[in-house]
Amino acid sequence: MFIPTGKISILRKNKMTQKTIIPIGPYHPLQEEPELFKLFCDGEIVRDIKWETGYNHRGIEKLSESKSYDQVFFLVERICGICSTSHPFAFANAVEEIADVEVPDRAKYIRTIIAELERIHSHLLWVGLAGHFLGYNTVFMWAWKYREPVLDLFEMITGNRNSYAMFKVGGVRRDIENDKIPVILKVLDDVKKKTDLLTGAVMDDPMIHARTRGVGILTRQDIIDYGAVGPTARASGVAIDIRKDDPYAAYPLVNWKVITAREGDVFAKAEVRLLEMYESVSIIQQCLKGMESQKEGETEVTVKNIPAGFGTGRAEAPRGEVFHFVQSDGSNTPVRHKIRAPSYVNIATFKKSCIGQTIADATISLAAVDPCYCCTERMASAYDLHTGEKILSAAELIRLSDQKRAQHPNT
Amino acid sequence: MDTIQIIQEIKNQFGEKILEVAVKNEKRATLLMDGGEILPVAEHLYKVMGLRFIIATALHTRKGFEILYHFSVDLTGLVLNIRVILPHDQPEIESLSNLFNASNWIEREMHELFGINFKNHPNQEKLISEGNWAEGVYPYRKDFHSSQE
Numbered sequence: 411m412f413i414p415t416g417k418i419s420i421l422r423k424n425k426m427t428q429k430t431i432i433p434i435g436p437y438h439p440l441q442e443e444p445e446l447f448k449l450f451c452d453g454e455i456v457r458d459i460k461w462e463t464g465y466n467h468r469g470i471e472k473l474s475e476s477k478s479y480d481q482v483f484f485l486v487e488r489i490c491g492i493c494s495t496s497h498p499f500a501f502a503n504a505v506e507e508i509a510d511v512e513v514p515d516r517a518k519y520i521r522t523i524i525a526e527l528e529r530i531h532s533h534l535l536w537v538g539l540a541g542h543f544l545g546y547n548t549v550f551m552w553a554w555k556y557r558e559p560v561l562d563l564f565e566m567i568t569g570n571r572n573s574y575a576m577f578k579v580g581g582v583r584r585d586i587e588n589d590k591i592p593v594i595l596k597v598l599d600d601v602k603k604k605t606d607l608l609t610g611a612v613m614d615d616p617m618i619h620a621r622t623r624g625v626g627i628l629t630r631q632d633i634i635d636y637g638a639v640g641p642t643a644r645a646s647g648v649a650i651d652i653r654k655d656d657p658y659a660a661y662p663l664v665n666w667k668v669i670t671a672r673e674g675d676v677f678a679k680a681e682v683r684l685l686e687m688y689e690s691v692s693i694i695q696q697c698l699k700g701m702e703s704q705k706e707g708e709t710e711v712t713v714k715n716i717p718a719g720f721g722t723g724r725a726e727a728p729r730g731e732v733f734h735f736v737q738s739d740g741s742n743t744p745v746r747h748k749i750r751a752p753s754y755v756n757i758a759t760f761k762k763s764c765i766g767q768t769i770a771d772a773t774i775s776l777a778a779v780d781p782c783y784c785c786t787e788r789m790a791s792a793y794d795l796h797t798g799e800k801i802l803s804a805a806e807l808i809r810l811s812d813q814k815r816a817q818h819p820n821t
Numbered sequence: 822m823d824t825i826q827i828i829q830e831i832k833n834q835f836g837e838k839i840l841e842v843a844v845k846n847e848k849r850a851t852l853l854m855d856g857g858e859i860l861p862v863a864e865h866l867y868k869v870m871g872l873r874f875i876i877a878t879a880l881h882t883r884k885g886f887e888i889l890y891h892f893s894v895d896l897t898g899l900v901l902n903i904r905v906i907l908p909h910d911q912p913e914i915e916s917l918s919n920l921f922n923a924s925n926w927i928e929r930e931m932h933e934l935f936g937i938n939f940k941n942h943p944n945q946e947k948l949i950s951e952g953n954w955a956e957g958v959y960p961y962r963k964d965f966h967s968s969q970e
Contacts, residue, residue: 464948636921636923656893
């Protein structure tokens with residue numbers, strides 16, 4: 411079995427338990443974001459896991475209390491770079507619930523199209539990373555290559571490859587003009603063909619079967635106990651999907667089905683994500699068709715102020731249910747804004763999926779929930795650990811960093 | 822079972838412990854209840870009625886510390902908020918983490934950011950700022966102002 415040398419170079423014995431601790435992270439080539447998993451191992455078998463987080467905590471919930479409703483959209487969009495529309499989507503749902511606003515159909519279609527395009531590119535990204543975790547870099551190269559046309563579409567529609575700034579209270583900021591529809595349909599056709607190819611390659615590959623079947627199993631009861639959501643839950647036979655259960659935007663206007671699998675292993679999670687991409691393509695095609703009959707430009711209703719009260723907004727992100735709670739006192743900023751990203755509940759399942767497995771299987775089991783650490787946490791200042799006094803402010807930290815860069819211009 | 826029936830069942834079960842019922846529409850409802858009864862209520866919702874715990878939100882208001890436990894009825898799309906109000910000094914409430922693991926992290930987070938104590942929590946350590954934040958300083962309380970320090 412191949413273990414990257416980076417891991418074993420820092421092996422150490424824990425005297426209390428006499429188990430070897432293998433740290434994965436906080437900075438590790440297999441992870442795209444900082445997070446520390448401490449694997450307590452007995453020989454090759456993982457017996458316990460401890461998780462340390464906080465490396466990405468930016469205090470977004472607190473920051474949100476000092477921004478106006480329009481600004482919060484840009485803030486929550488920056489929680490996650492991959493599913494950057496799901497947070498504004500859930501936030502819009504929450505605020506529109508408080509203000510009791512119904513957005514125009516054209517805006518509903520556009521919101522849905524953006525969300526589903528995002529699902530396609532996010533799932534392709536995961537399939538690629540999963541291949542990379544397994545040491546199957548061809549899948550990685552393919553999936554990321556086929557993801558590019560989707561990002562190009564985003565650039566055409568919104569002006570950005572990620573962080574689209576499309577949402578506002580009462581509608582969307584930009585229209586998708588009807589003359590762009592044939593271009594989008596053409597790209598979708600290509601994406602579908604490439605997805606066929608990728609799905610065939612992944613589902614029929616004996617290597618992938620050997621590495622993912624029966625690995626990292628989450629039972630139905632585990633999902634219910636941890637409250638896991640999204641493809642993680644659906645791969646264990648728990649058919650929950652906010653798009654179906656609590657329909658929003660254009661989802662009730664189109665036909666599609668919730669993809670589930672029963673096995674709960676890594677393969678089932680891959681299967682659910684791959685098949686979901688076809689549903690997403692179909693949803694977008696139906697939305698585009700629905701848009702053709704709508705008048706161009708009718709993409710928002712004016713919302714003058716947000717009354718006092720609270721709202722709970724939900725949206726189905728590529729990784730599962732995003733939940734936003736917004737409390738308003740009638741002013742132009744939220745009094746309290748609670749955000750629960752799907753990874754917050756999905757990552758916690760590692761206690762069930764990784765324990766008892768070998769070290770090599772633990773990495774793909776950790777990756778199988780498509781963990782998004784920056785979503786899970788949400789530093790601006792440095793405080794003294796013992797007294798709680800502020801040592802450096804954000805501006806001073808930036809000044810220090812600029813100073814350092816000026817001293818070492820080549821680094 | 823629709824929203825009205827769900828709320829009626831909870832009322833039948835817990836009677837006067839439910840202090841206030843607010844139904845916004847068929848997909849959103851809030852019950853204000855006595856904080857001391859949170860464990861039996863959550864147990865009933867989770868084990869008997871099969872609701873899913875989404876997350877809990879803590880708020881620091883004039884009334885004290887409020888916690889909203891958000892539950893989801895996935896079959897009907899209902900979000901049921903169970904609201905409790907805890908006193909300003911020594912806010913504490915029974916932990917739900919022995920009932921389901923879904924509340925484990927969020928209770929640690931609320932303890933860390935608001936200073937709410939969760940009784941019988943299996944492991945009430947800091948979640949986000951382990952080892953780099955002062956004890957007894959709660960940044961999400963309204964009396965904490967980062968600019969003043």
